[in-house]
Amino acid sequence: MSASDADILAAVRAWFGPQPPARLAIALSGGGDSVALLHILSRAFEPRQVRLAAATVDHGLRADAAQEAAAAARQAAALGVPHAILRWRGWDGQGNLQDAARTARYDLLSDWALGQGIGALAVAHTADDQAETLLMRLGRAAGVTGLAGIPPRRLRGAVMILRPLLGIGRDDLRAYLRRNGLEWSEDPSNLDTKFTRVRAREALSGLADLGVTPAALTHVARNMVRAEEALGWAAFEAARTAARVAAGCVVLDPRALRLMPDEIARRLLVGALAWVGGGGYPPRRRPVAALLADLHRGQGATLAGCRVLEHRGEIWICREVNALHDIRVAPGGIWDRRWRLSGPGAQGCEIRALGAAGLAHCPERAATGAPRAALEASPAVWREGDLIAAPLAGRAAGWRAEPAEDGPAFPATLLSH
Ligand SMILES: Nc1ncnc2c1ncn2[C@@H]1O[C@H](COP(=O)(O)OP(=O)(O)OP(=O)(O)O)[C@@H](O)[C@H]1O
Incomplete structure (x- = not known):
């Protein structure tokens, strides 16, 4: 038996809790899930309580795209929800079209929402999307983090992406659409078995008699979110005793690292590498295991x-100097995402890595206690070829290097959010 309208509205209200956002943007593709989302949100809350606005991205990739966007606009108008059509014509033919379209879609929708002064964007992923994601990740031998699945809330830049339908099955939403006489467009790629997601959907239908249903897999994802939180907490606690930050590096106690459970040591390392290196994607499991x-x-x-190295009985995770060659900013600017240098006589100066050549001019370096690699990769003030200051290498000359990032400091980055 499918969930009633009242059940669905109650589930969505409960998802938002007692304080739903005063303004909410909706990503309306015109497909069944997002048409249902629009309708449900417009009924779940009084317009004065939550003011809605919707937008559709026309990727210009299918002949029907413009008509579908126009149909979505009519759906929104029928509910009195302001609507915008955002056009993407930006594909340069490079890389994976699906990935490029997804990134562009989220960028366009986020910019549009922020332009309206709205900081929250609801998208219509369902329990079926969650189940398909888990199944695909099982195929890639995911760990706890991967099996935590699609997050119900996630900050992307300045916009909070919300997925209030993540606990509701697609069949329930289809029944809702039919009961309410709503129309939607069917995306033909949803049937194209060249996409892994479509094959995962088909495979799932064969697993239902084992109890491997979207509802069960949604529970697995929730269980994994809890496990993820616990592991993040344990890694944070471990870091508080086994790690410190010096000269922008993470310094670890190798004995403590050896004694802690492997998974905690792995998280500590991955967290330290991400914090120091700033890579968008965490390194894969195998190279981290090899590093450990x-x-x-x-x-x-x-x-x-x-660069990860031993120095005076400790493990130092330092920025790699070879990754910094092209990073140059004017004094006061943010260098390598992390540092802001300020000091006297900045005219004509540039901030770039100290490097081996610069370090040779810093006899004070020994007093810092940091390894050469850490200091070579530290920010320095240069005028042409002359070294003016290297505050982290002991040669301050009135200059200061301050952490520039607004984000959480290490080890708080280890906590899952
Ligand atoms: N063209 C679009 N315009 C506005 N919103 C869209 C558009 N396409 C998708 N969305 C939003 O994103 C939700 C998820 O859609 P879809 O699964 O196709 O995208 P995805 O975010 O790329 O995820 P996946 O990883 O499943 O491909 C939709 O329910 C809708 O809310």
């Missing part, structure tokens, strides 16, 4: 834009 094994043998390595 190297470290246990007393060997260093280079990974994810970082």
